[in-house]
Amino acid sequence: MPHPVRLLHTADWHLGKRLRDFPLLEEQAAVVAQVVDLARELRPDALIVAGDVFDTAVPGVEALRVWSDALEALVEAGVPVVAISGNHDQAERLGHLDGLAARAGVHLRTDLGAVATPVIFGHVAVYGLPFTRPVRVRAAFGLDTETVPDGDDAAALRFLGAHVLAAHRAERPELVPVAVAHAFVEGAGREDEGEDAIAVGGTGAVPADVFDGFAYVALGHLHGRRSLAGGRVRYAGSLYPTSFAEAGHAKSASLVTLDGDAVRVEEHPLQPPRPVRVLTGHSFDEVIAAAATESPEEREGYVLVRVTDSEPIASALPRLRDAYPRSLLEQAPPEADVAAPGAEDELHALDPREVTLAFLRERTGQDASDLQLEVLDAALAFEPEDGA
Ligand SMILES: [Mn+2]
Missing domain, CATH: 3.30.160 (Double Stranded RNA Binding Domain)
Structure with a gap:
């Protein structure tokens, strides 16, 4: 029997993310340090980051620093890393220096050309499927729009999964295949605020069966941790609450043990510094x-x-x-007539001068002063030069 292989599954670090008015760099640095500590303590065969390492395509230097410090500490600790790009990452930037990083055991899978090239740990072959779009999959593999239509993320992932598994069975049938992906998998529930425009009308959702044939699928994208397909397809969730929609979420890194092709998962809680x-x-x-x-x-x-x-x-x-x-x-805005049918027409019929004076009276309890009237009339009489 081969030794069990242990993967520490994380996702959605979103380095550089702000919580509306507030930067979250302290939170990010703190929970990433906890992940590094867990890696030192648990000594997994690899740390997985299932996409959305960064929150923006061009991350700020502080966010880059959190990432590079973490990678350095993990390399120092002898824990390899497999990371893919998510929809928030710019693949080419995240994959910058990938060849150099691979020599240190940091495997950045951001390119469709490398999807069928696994990173091997013991009896497990880990395949990184970066977030992608149908048009890119068609271009990379010379497909037509009938095979992978625009807007059909399920078809794109189904093609990638089949392509990877065909290569796997041909070249490494003795190993157990694991995928790392960043997608919205059906049955995973709604994501209110954590992700932008992914659940609208079901667009972008893919059924879990596109991953049939993989022993485990380490997913990123949805920020609440959850299991699908009997725990074989899982979201580890984000490292810390990235929005108020995640208030009260328990956050963790998932230690996934593959004993042969049997999967066992153990959660290791993460503690963001502030509730x-x-x-x-x-x-x-x-x-x-x-x-x-x-x-x-x-x-x-x-x-x-x-x-x-x-x-x-x-x-x-x-x-x-x-x-x-x-x-x-x-x-909550006062329940005004603006919501009523026809209210928009009424709104347009209002006189701006009267509305402003009424507002001033409402807020101050007084009528406008001469100076206020003068300023208001000058503003209302103002005409832009080119009518723009
Ligand atoms: Mn995402």
């Missing part, structure tokens, strides 16, 4: 009053506060951030 919460159902004053009873850890966390107030709140954000320095405020 991410959404507070709802209270008025602004109630939130401020309750803040005093919260722990320093809670107050230092990221808080999205949705208040029930219908009236404008004076100096709301500065006051809220006195209590919660990393907070955002959302107030």
